[in-house]
Amino acid sequence: MNMKHTGGCHCGAVRFDVWSSPDLLVFDCDCSICTKKQNHHFIVPENQFTLLQGLENINTYTFNTHIGKHTFCSTCGVQSFFTPRSNPDGYGIAPHCLDPGTVRSVTVEKFCGQKYEETMKNHPNIRDLSKPVAETHTVEVGSLHTP
Numbered sequence: 001m002n003m004k005h006t007g008g009c010h011c012g013a014v015r016f017d018v019w020s021s022p023d024l025l026v027f028d029c030d031c032s033i034c035t036k037k038q039n040h041h042f043i044v045p046e047n048q049f050t051l052l053q054g055l056e057n058i059n060t061y062t063f064n065t066h067i068g069k070h071t072f073c074s075t076c077g078v079q080s081f082f083t084p085r086s087n088p089d090g091y092g093i094a095p096h097c098l099d100p101g102t103v104r105s106v107t108v109e110k111f112c113g114q115k116y117e118e119t120m121k122n123h124p125n126i127r128d129l130s131k132p133v134a135e136t137h138t139v140e141v142g143s144l145h146t147p
Contacts, residue, residue, distance in 0.1 A: 007098040009073035009080050014054030016081060018093050020044050022104035026095055041092035043129040049091045090130025
């Protein structure tokens with residue numbers, strides 16, 4: 001069951017909607033940039049993400065292979081989403097940049113970005129997380145009730 005989460009940067013210039021489970025699988029990567037930024041993220045297909053505002057405020061940093069697109073707000077500096085090297089056909093969403101009220105649980109999985117090639121080769125399903133899914137949006141914001 002997917003639901004709509006909303007989120008954005010600190011100053012509010014960048015806002016987005018993302019459709020995902022209320023139970024998030026969040027990756028804790030230890031590659032050089034993720035370590036510096038303390039980047040924790042969950043992955044969604046491109047068609048499950050909508051940038052609502054702030055395109056003109058987004059700057060992008062790339063390095064090494066230039067496949068990963070590390071986007072951030074030029075006003076406040078917050079990276080609320082980015083295009084991960086592991087899933088260039090999707091987005092990595094920072095769960096801490098989601099508005100409150102739609103996340104039921106978070107499971108954190110360590111991802112060894114320092115040994116990227118080996119980790120990607122051995123990971124059972126990370127590439128599948130950004131594959132397009134049918135637009136089966138089922139639950140709107142505010143309708144998730146937890147005990």
